[in-house]
Amino acid sequence: MQNNLSLRGVTIPDDPQIITPKVKRSILAERYEKDEVTGLPKFIDPKDRVVELGAGIGFISSYLVTQLGVRHAMCIEANPTLCEFIGRVHKANDIANVEVVNAVALGDTRVPGTARFYIREPFWSSSLDPDPDYVSEVSVPERPLSEILRDFEANVLIVDIEGGEKFLFDGVDLVNVQKVYLEVHTRKIGLHGIKACFDHLSALGFAYDQRVSSGGSVLFRRVRRRSS
Template sequence: MATETAIPPNYFVVSRGMNFPQHADFIQGRTRARLRRGVFEANEAEAALRTVRPGDVVLELGAGLGFMSTLMAMKRKVAAVHSYEPNPHLIPYIHTVHAANGLTDMSVTNGILGPRKAEVDFHLRPDLLLSSLHLEEDEADLPKTRIPVHNANSVFKEVRPTVLYCNMKGEEATLIPQLPLQGLRAAIIAFTPNRSSRDAMNTVFRALMDAGLAYYHRGSAGKVICMRSDW
């Protein structure tokens, strides 16, 4: 899936052998430092490297900077990654990351998944990487945009994923039980500690276990939980 890129190397921040184009809105401060040190989304990356296999079809919910989709495509030679990212402002940058690493068979769609087609509010924060579907209890109204909800059954039927990767900033307990999870070989869930209560985590675990997945300790670390059907 990866080919050589002709873009000059000083245009990039390089992390784990992956190219991330310099962009003042996304690659700055702590994010730039963690990318350069190779510790950006370290637990998520380790879970993917221990779990994802060549030929897997990955459904990614919450693409962020495109870090995890690029990692799985380059380091594990998956058949395809289908990403759904709720923040519309991140989509163009994710495309540049994939292009900078010569990746094909990558799709990026704005929105989230749900039981039926709809639209929901998405709240935009000054740091675009912190934007989300929810407002904090003590937070004033933020600028917002409407984003699409895609029919989960239709997406799963079309994509036929073998691996689910979810990093939805605290929305996983609402989202995951609504998904048709049967048929997955593995799932990697990045919980958000300040928004993931015990009940929320149990709800996610229960939905994944009902789909035939079991906790996989070698792929799990900290807030990142890995479940597999075949170990």
């Protein structure tokens, strides 16, 4: 019988094919997604409808449901193996109301097709970038981010896509989204990439929220227009 790990109230199957030694050490030391779980309780409301891009092993979605009372969430994950594991994590936590979609989200300036996704160890290093070396590659369906958000009626977007955030918001209609919680990857996109990402969000009416942001996990809130 397979053992389970526990992290901040979330049960995670201890499968060595996914939970490799480096991942396991991070979980046992409670370093895994530490900035995210520090910030999430400060702005998440149980009534929020959350779309998560780059869902990894399903920890954040499970934390949202089991610890913060979120009732409506969707996981978008490019790695099909992780999609299967997310289902197992959700089952281990008695979660049945979170949809898991194997896809890559696109900005509206691109035509959807298929993307090459490069898988590495540990899993959180996987990305759309073929550099550095990778273990394997898979073809993944692409879906417009605006369409995902509109169909799900999301008001919260969580993003951790290993550098893919650089141009994600270029020309995107964030529809009814009020909060964007974003992990920035400076080593992948550099300062110019961070500026591009922040500029796109600013142009869409979002502002940096210093009170919640910590380390590489940054919260943007939609700013209401002042009445004249």
